[in-house]
Amino acid sequence: MKRLFTLLIILIAFGFSAPKILVKHPWIMEPPPGPNTTMMGMVIENQGDEPDELLKVETDIAERVELHKTVMENEVAKMVHQHSVIIPPRSKVEFKHHGYHVMLIGLKKPIKNGDKVKVKLIFKKSGEIELEVPVVKMHHMHH
Secondary structure: HHHHHHHHHHHHHHHHOOOOOEEEEEEEEOOOOOOEEEEEEEEEEEEEOEEEEEEEOOOOEEEEEEEEEEEEOOEEEEEEEEEEOOOOOEEEEEOOOOOOEEEEEEEEOOOOOEEEEEEEEEEOEEEEEEEEEEEEEEEHHOO
């Protein structure tokens, strides 16, 4: 019994040092007529004491999903492809228009306001987090 108790203490202690990822307010922008590319945003919060890393995002509705960051270069906003995004401990990273965002490239079917899209986020330490992400019109967004 004492050994089990010690093991439990170790597991609890280990649990507190790990990253603890929460994904809040995910959205996918309703694409404008024409281009079959759109953007996904969200807030990723790490409530743990260790950093984690968003390695990739997957969805069946797009041929490619890429992590991007908007950077200003000579007063011109440029999208720079990111191989991963670090989520520091005790902090949050917002994915939105200016800054980090997720690009859904080559949509396989039309999506519109009110639809829900299954998306999987893959983290280095926290593993996979599956989401149902609502599609929203641009002017409904508070960013």
